[in-house]
Amino acid sequence: MPMQEVQAGQPLLLAENIRVVFKPKSKRPIVALDDLSLSVEAGSVTGLVGPDGAGKTTCLRLAAGLLVPQSGSMTVLGYDVVQEADGMRSRIGYMPQQFGLYEDLTVQENLDLYADLQDVPMVARKEQFARLLDMTDLGEFTQRRAGQLSGGMKQKLGLACCLVKVPELLILDEPTVGVDPVSRRDIWRIVYQLVEEEGVGVVVSTAYLDEAERCNEVIVMHHGVKLAEGTPQSFYSRVEGRVFSIAPKAPQTARTLHGEMLQRGDVVDASIQSGVVRVVLSKDSPVRPQALLSEDKAHQEISKLDLEPVPPRFEDVFVDMLHQDGAAIEKPAEEKSVEIVHGLEKQVIARKEPAIVVSNLLKQFGAFTAVQNISFSVCRGEIFGLLGANGAGKTTTFRMLCGLLKASGGEINVAGNDMRTAPSRARSRIGYMAQKFSLYQQFTVKQNLRFYGKAYGLHRSHLQQRLDWALREFDMEDRKNAVTQSLPAGFKQRLAMAAAMLHEPEILFLDEPTSGADPLARREFWARINKFSREGVTVIVTTHFLEEAEYCDHMLIMAQGQQLAAGTPAQIRELAVSKETPDPTIEDAFIKLAGE
Known part of the structure; x- marks a missing residue:
């Protein structure tokens, strides 16, 4: 087929x-895309x-020639994606969410394989491989198997394989998704290097809304429909005058203030940023710019909290747009009173007794030391963050805390039990939510919950009571008979957490719980976590969304199996204060520490 030429000034993708409508058997048709129009220009993101x-x-798979629309048209590089898909494929690079690396092959062997598939001439490979290895910082790892790479390194290798022939x-x-902030920054550096040096056009979907700020053009989609498009800055006027920060006043914490704001009907969004609560008010909010009235339900008192206007960001606009389109954040109901919380008397929680104590933790795999010299403690009812770059050793530490991996040395005490000598006694008192949710995809929601309830030793009326609680607490009563495989990602996340909480654990372990989740699902998730924490559940969480670290009481940052820093969010942010960054975020501190 002759090569199509894209005329100057014409979009690469139109x-x-x-x-696009999917028609699953014995189910209602699903409209994936409805009257969608968009374009992608050369030298633009x-x-x-x-x-x-x-x-x-669905949109990206159409552009890659992997799907066919029911109506409408799409051309890529001048080719019709329905009639001429074969002609365009050698001229595009496509990296799906689950990129097909061959994990038993080395970095170099993966590059060789994709160069063969793309018919890259042998004479051109040496120079191109050297360039890609330099761009991705993988030059030292060419003989390492892909399966032994960290998550961030795998993503960079996947991108390199897409670029063996410059598209x-x-x-x-x-x-x-699932990549630490340093690797995430590296991936965007590679993308913009291609845009600037080669004039490549890029279309990218992202769950990180700060990344939308990096794009030249942004398209907001919901239910297959395009809600709006434009430059990131062009969106800001939509929430002008409705975005504020509120500083908590002692003894109130940012997290308790955040919970209060979420309960207000006129608050569209609330998040914690640098120790203060950022709120987006609805258009019809009666709140005066000078003060926000908050009613204390316990004492029926009215207090004023000072509002500080702050510049909008794209994330504020995004949540507000979806709110106006009917997609409000699911706010968990607050319990009026809790006399006994998960088997713990309130007075025990108030004493802040330690739930987890770790001292000089060590883990070795043969001659390789994965974790060494890690020490920390977590009090009951606290949220503790375990942070680090891909390959830092946090997952290994996490698995030792859960009793899934035996420590080589040091001490671990969880819920009063020595995890090196009696891990089984602790397991009944902890809940675990894996990064790749351990759900049975062919089971219904109710069948999954019943299975895990029985696995945790729940029976008869107690099991039914907890099933009813889970369906009500996580707002899944109308989906209890839905097959898990058919659930949206946000509901799978809810189901996984509900299963982990069925047996009323004292300690909840969450391993990358919001990886791949959209912004609304992440907000709903943290609203629930905050509620459980207030009820006395101790939470240990790993995450790559470092703005989520603001919800933690304390955190530990790891690198190469060792402790880099530990403290409250304020103490961690303080480590990155400089003339250039007087008001740093947790991510600023993380990147500074990781680079030292």
Whole structure:
């Protein structure tokens, strides 16, 4: 087929009135895309953002020639994606969410394989491989098997494999999910290097809304429909005058203030940023710019909290747009009173007794030391963050705390039990939510809950009571008979947490619980975590969304199996204060520490 030429000034990708409908057997048709039109220019980055089920992945699969629309048209590099898909494939790079690396092959062997598949001439490979290895910082690891790479290194290798033959259009489906902030920054550096040096056009979907700020053009999608598009800055006027920060006043904490704000009907969004609560008010909010009235339900007192206007960011606009489109954040109901919380008397919680104590923790795999000299403690009812770059040793530490991996040395005491000598006694008192949710996809929601309830030793009326609680607490009563495989990602996340909480654990372990979740699902998740914490549950969490670290009481940052820093969010932020960054975020501190 002759090569199509894209005329100067013409978009690399042009979609007009695209409609895609999936028709699963014995189910109602699902409209994935409805009258979608968009374009991607050469030398430009176009971002697709939206909650789960918005149609982002469907759109990118169409552009890669892997799907066919029911109506409308799409051309890529001048080729019709329906009639001429074969002609365009050698000229595009496509990186899906689950990129097909061959884990038993080395870094170099993966590059060789993809160069063979792309018919890259042997004479051109040496120079191109050297460039890609330099761009991705993988030059030292060419003989390491892909399966032995950290998550961030795998993503960079996947991107390198897409680029063995420089494409004219690069299609990236959430390339930074599950990647630490340093690797995430590296991936964007590579993307913009291609844009600036090669004039490559890029279309990228992302779950990180700060990444939308990096794009030249942003398209917001919801339920297969395009809600809006423009430059990131062009969106800000939509929430002008409605974005404020509120500083907590002692003894109130940012987290308790955040919980109060979420309960207000006129608060569209609330998040914690640098120790203060950031709120987006609805258009019809009666609140005066000078003060926010908050009613204390316990004492029926009215107190005023000072509002400080702050500049909008894209994330504020995104949540507000979805709110106006009917997608409000699910706010868990607050309990009026809790006399006994998960088997713990309130007075025990108030004494802040330690729930976890770790001293000089060591883990060795043969001659390799994965974790060494780690010490920390976590009080009951606290949220503790375990942070680190991919490969830092936090997952290994996490698994030792849960009793899934035996320590080589040191002490671990969880819920009053020595995890080196009596891990089984502790397991009944902890809940565990894995990064890749351990759900049975062919079971219904209720069947999954019943299975895990019985596995935790719940029976008869007690089991039924906890099943009813889980369906009500996580707002899944109308989906209890839905097959788990069919659930949106946000509901799978809810189900996984509900299963982990069925037996009323004292300690909840969460391993990358919001990886790949959209912004609304992440907010709902943390609203529930905060509620459980207030009720006395101790929470240990690993995360790559470092803005989520603001919800922690204390945190530990690891690198190469050792402790880099530990403290409260304020203490960690203080480590990055400088003339250039007088008001740093946790991510600023993380990147500074990781680079030292």
